Amino acid sequence: MSESPAADKPGLRERKKARTRAAIQEQAMRLFREQGYEATTVEQIAEAADVSPSTFFRYFGTKEDVVAYDALDPLVMEAWRAQPKDVQPIRAIRNAMRAVAANMSPSDIEEMLDRGRLMFGMPELRQAAISELLRSGAMVTDELAARIGRPADDFELRVFGGAIMGAMMAAMMPSLEDASGDPLELADRALEFVEKGMPL
Numbered sequence: 279m280s281e282s283p284a285a286d287k288p289g290l291r292e293r294k295k296a297r298t299r300a301a302i303q304e305q306a307m308r309l310f311r312e313q314g315y316e317a318t319t320v321e322q323i324a325e326a327a328d329v330s331p332s333t334f335f336r337y338f339g340t341k342e343d344v345v346a347y348d349a350l351d352p353l354v355m356e357a358w359r360a361q362p363k364d365v366q367p368i369r370a371i372r373n374a375m376r377a378v379a380a381n382m383s384p385s386d387i388e389e390m391l392d393r394g395r396l397m398f399g400m401p402e403l404r405q406a407a408i409s410e411l412l413r414s415g416a417m418v419t420d421e422l423a424a425r426i427g428r429p430a431d432d433f434e435l436r437v438f439g440g441a442i443m444g445a446m447m448a449a450m451m452p453s454l455e456d457a458s459g460d461p462l463e464l465a466d467r468a469l470e471f472v473e474k475g476m477p478l
Contacts, residue, residue: 342406368473415439
């Protein structure tokens with residue numbers, strides 16, 4: 279289920295939960311790099327993050343979920359909501375993505391790429407990757423529906439959400455194999471192409 283478009287600014291409890299989730303994912307990714315995904319257990323991740331295994335499962339249903347979860351989504355949605363209502367939707371998304379990217383460190387970007395390499399490089403994680411794409415697409419659709427006052431199951435809105443996610447995925451996939459390109463710049467370029475009507 280996607281985040282509510284009408285969500286208020288996170289309170290203390292939500293911020294604490296976000297920090298715990300981030301710590302679990304950070305330690306999981308470190309362990310995956312050091313000893314491999316298959317060799318890493320939930321118990322090891324929990325210990326490294328200084329939480330119990332039961333706490334791990336309160337935040338992530340499976341080990342696959344800890345890779346698939348994209349912590350940038352709620353940040354981009356919050357920045358999108360802050361855009362003036364008269365800004366066209368794709369331009370507003372691009373502005374939001376740039377605002378979030380401006381606060382990302384090189385290590386943040388590398389961890390994002392590491393997650394992508396795992397998700398699309400291991401067959402057992404591809405279903406989780408697909409589920410995450412669908413969730414992110416639904417989040418975009420829900421947010422746009424709230425922004426322009428149309429129902430979230432509107433056909434054109436669902437196509438819009440799919441087009442946004444497809445464009446960014448097509449742009450960023452090469453970055454998973456070739457580190458020479460800036461994935462955030464490529465994502466922005468892809469959305470600019472969609473914004474212009476994809477002229478060929």
